[in-house]
Amino acid sequence: MWSYAKLGHSSPELFDAISHKALEKINTFNHQGISNILWAYAKLGRSSPELLNALSKQAMKKIDTLYPHNIVNIVWAYAKLGHSSPKLFNALSHKANEKLNTFNSQNLANTMWAYGKARHPSPKLFDAISQRAIEKLDTFIPQNLVNTVWAHAKLGYSSPELFDAISHKTIEKLDTFNSQEIGNTVWAYAKVGHTSPALFDAISFKAIEKLDTFNSQEIANTVWAYAKVRHTSPDLFDAFSNKAIQKLDGFSSQGLANTVWAYAKVGHSSPKLFDAISYKVLEKLDTFNSQEIANTVWAYATVGHISPELFDALSNKALEKIDTFNSQDVTNTVWAYARVGHLSPKLFDALSHKAIKRLNTFKSQEIANTVWAYAKVGHSSPELFDAISRKAIEKLDTFEVKEISSTVWAYGTVGHTSPDLFDAVSHKAMEKLNLFNSQNMANTVLAFAKVGHSSPELFDAISNEALEKLDSFNSQEIATTMWAYAKMDYSSPKLFDAFSNKAIEKLDTFTCQGIANTLWAYAKVGHPSPELFDAFSHRAVEKIRFFNSQNLSVIKW
Numbered sequence: 001m002w003s004y005a006k007l008g009h010s011s012p013e014l015f016d017a018i019s020h021k022a023l024e025k026i027n028t029f030n031h032q033g034i035s036n037i038l039w040a041y042a043k044l045g046r047s048s049p050e051l052l053n054a055l056s057k058q059a060m061k062k063i064d065t066l067y068p069h070n071i072v073n074i075v076w077a078y079a080k081l082g083h084s085s086p087k088l089f090n091a092l093s094h095k096a097n098e099k100l101n102t103f104n105s106q107n108l109a110n111t112m113w114a115y116g117k118a119r120h121p122s123p124k125l126f127d128a129i130s131q132r133a134i135e136k137l138d139t140f141i142p143q144n145l146v147n148t149v150w151a152h153a154k155l156g157y158s159s160p161e162l163f164d165a166i167s168h169k170t171i172e173k174l175d176t177f178n179s180q181e182i183g184n185t186v187w188a189y190a191k192v193g194h195t196s197p198a199l200f201d202a203i204s205f206k207a208i209e210k211l212d213t214f215n216s217q218e219i220a221n222t223v224w225a226y227a228k229v230r231h232t233s234p235d236l237f238d239a240f241s242n243k244a245i246q247k248l249d250g251f252s253s254q255g256l257a258n259t260v261w262a263y264a265k266v267g268h269s270s271p272k273l274f275d276a277i278s279y280k281v282l283e284k285l286d287t288f289n290s291q292e293i294a295n296t297v298w299a300y301a302t303v304g305h306i307s308p309e310l311f312d313a314l315s316n317k318a319l320e321k322i323d324t325f326n327s328q329d330v331t332n333t334v335w336a337y338a339r340v341g342h343l344s345p346k347l348f349d350a351l352s353h354k355a356i357k358r359l360n361t362f363k364s365q366e367i368a369n370t371v372w373a374y375a376k377v378g379h380s381s382p383e384l385f386d387a388i389s390r391k392a393i394e395k396l397d398t399f400e401v402k403e404i405s406s407t408v409w410a411y412g413t414v415g416h417t418s419p420d421l422f423d424a425v426s427h428k429a430m431e432k433l434n435l436f437n438s439q440n441m442a443n444t445v446l447a448f449a450k451v452g453h454s455s456p457e458l459f460d461a462i463s464n465e466a467l468e469k470l471d472s473f474n475s476q477e478i479a480t481t482m483w484a485y486a487k488m489d490y491s492s493p494k495l496f497d498a499f500s501n502k503a504i505e506k507l508d509t510f511t512c513q514g515i516a517n518t519l520w521a522y523a524k525v526g527h528p529s530p531e532l533f534d535a536f537s538h539r540a541v542e543k544i545r546f547f548n549s550q551n552l553s554v555i556k557w
Helices: 002-006 012-024 031-043 049-061 068-081 086-098 105-117 123-135 142-155 160-176 179-192 197-209 216-228 234-246 253-265 271-283 290-303 308-320 327-340 345-357 364-376 382-394 401-414 419-431 438-451 456-468 475-487 493-505 512-525 530-542 549-556
Strands: none
Touching (some): 012 049, 031 049, 031 068, 049 086, 068 086, 123 160, 142 160, 142 179, 160 179, 234 253, 234 271, 253 271, 308 327, 327 364, 345 382, 364 382, 382 401, 382 419, 419 438, 419 456, 438 475, 456 475, 512 530
């Protein structure tokens, strides 16, 4: 059998016959016989579950007689055939640890590859192999280097010292790496979150040189990795964009989703690629899962690439797969549709129900982005907003300032009152007020004003904070803030005086709505500011043809 496998010659009838005979004589197999027969079956891709189970038990009996190459061949074979044997892998893990000093570089790499491929965790073995690998790194060939980091990434094991060492060794040997090895290497570093700028820069140049040898999966894996670690490489992304378009027929749904996600994540514009992928997604739509749907629309929305036909089709597909959406899928999807202004009422209704069911798994950012999306498109969902209100109060200590202001902005925009939420936000906002920027402050007071929720202490605190950060306010934020204070009948003479001067400085940037709202606010609270009214009067005359009837009515008032 070893000879047939060595020559790559498959003989199904022979292998079936040998399988039956081997089962009869299983107790006579020694360490080398076990190793050879397993290696042969794996080499030719021949699986015989009954025989594999029997050989696993026999290997356990002979475990003390196994040499390093036997151990490696056995775990490699089971991993290659995808045959699970947890007890055997646990036992061989301990045995490999004992004999590790006799393992050569290929033994080390193949052992890790096997455990990674089988997804069989063995932290102690990997820690020991990592140290041994560093000692023997000069003898590692490219495939050994790649298999080592790939296995660590597959099992989620981080080994900073090993990854740093392999990074330097990879750069030395990079001329001998093929496209698959390049793709798997950067994928592994990105998967474990190990940054290595020098390695990624070197690989970028090498990947461009070998561009014509990259297949679709290697392209997708590579750009995903660069985006995951946020390593920008414009030349590489430009080159891969053109190559991806040529090889688009070979992309899987995951490859398509990961590619657009990567370009969006690093902010690299590629309209031709996104247009081409849009058509390819429509062709392969039935193969997309919920995460791929969510990541795709998120990517198109992030780069601002409008594709109505794609969004309509993905909306229908999402409705079919709604039960498989997790919290991140829900959030990314509604955020994307809101970001590009693509209305899909049925999808938003369905995702609203799904969000309520999964609300316990939502993080603060997902809560904030979800209500923001519903408010942005003006989609009413009282049940969702009530449920999120309760959940937001529970998780309020985890909210960043942007999430606080976005959440109340959404409630204010749709006019959904939630006294308990607004009271809680008022206290939390005052704790974090030094972290609020001008937009956060403006959106917060706007929300409180729109739902008519009184919070004098918060408005006083924001007034003082705004005075300190006055130079950062733009014209819209000034108008919004003044409108909110006036709406709630809060008088803050120092703030109104300061904003009056700042508004005059920024006069040319005020919109018609901003002019009307600012003048209305000063009049409403009875705060005299002759210079501001004179300046706005001249500005209003210049823009008079752009004012609508409501703006004009407010100004006259």
